[in-house]
């Protein structure tokens with residue numbers, strides 16, 4: 303008697319990052335509802351940040367910029383793999399859209415039917431960078447050639463604990479730098495983005511739409527600083543910089559010039575109200591209320607504690 307065919311796998315590109323690692327752990331804990339192999343892709347293929355040994359999890363080495371690695375998810379040591387859905391996270395570069403659309407076609411030729419893209423609230427379909435990939439998926443979807451979803455999350459609550467500009471600023475100087483003035487953002491939890499992603503990857507009914515993934519409260523950086531001051535028991539100050547000063551600061555932390563310019567320009571848009579809205583997408587998609595910034599900050603407050 304031949305061995306039973308394993309159910310199709312889900313490939314999580316960027317599977318060791320802030321959102322990807324959470325998608326992986328949520329997929330693992332919902333195995334009874336969605337039995338599947340989870341392929342966790344990153345450049346070194348070590349699966350950092352993810353459980354090391356689970357029979358349903360395989361770590362894959364994949365580099366967007368090295369097309370030789372693109373076959374790795376489709377053919378592991380255990381043999382050929384049938385992949386049903388792919389979660390797409392762009393590499394940190396402004397010119398990755400053509401690589402990404404090329405990979406989507408590559409994966410379609412190997413039988414992948416569903417693609418879920420992580421874009422950003424600030425980027426419309428057809429816009430720059432991931433907007434082009436968004437437009438490409440929507441077009442394929444309109445022709446019935448793929449099942450698709452695009453997640454457009456706003457700014458992550460986790461940025462304050464992971465991005466060097468914020469993490470070191472808060473820890474070492476008790477300061478948060480931005481160029482957003484009094485502009486407000488509906489800060490979203492990466493756990494909630496992952497929960498929406500899991501639904502989009504695994505629901506029997508294909509989403510074939512985009513989701514603006516927003517958190518529950520509109521908070522300016524001044525208000526974030528006040529919340530952190532209360533939780534940390536010391537004064538955290540928001541320093542409102544000119545865009546050029548913020549751009550320089552990002553570069554001092556190792557960010558390429560063009561990316562730093564884009565990040566700084568996004569702060570100017572926030573200043574003039576670009577992120578000043580919220581919605582119920584997380585509640586509708588996951589059935590749970592979106593997480594609040596203060597609860598996140600309390601849960602990780604040790605990362606901002608200063609050495610004695």
Ligand SMILES: NC(=O)c1ccc[n+]([C@@H]2O[C@H](COP(=O)([O-])OP(=O)(O)OC[C@H]3O[C@@H](n4cnc5c(N)ncnc54)[C@H](OP(=O)(O)O)[C@@H]3O)[C@@H](O)[C@H]2O)c1
Nearest residue numbers: 316317318319320321344345364365366393422456457458
């Ligand atoms: N942070 C925000 O507030 C925010 C808001 C909206 C949208 N976004 C978007 O979210 C995306 C980032 O998501 P994230 O924060 O969850 O990711 P992240 O924590 O920055 O992690 C990036 C992931 O991609 C992998 N990676 C990096 N370079 C790669 C390459 N060349 N080839 C293959 N894999 C590569 C990394 O693993 P290795 O380094 O080990 O390869 C890691 O798993 C970006 O597209 C960003 O624009 C972010």
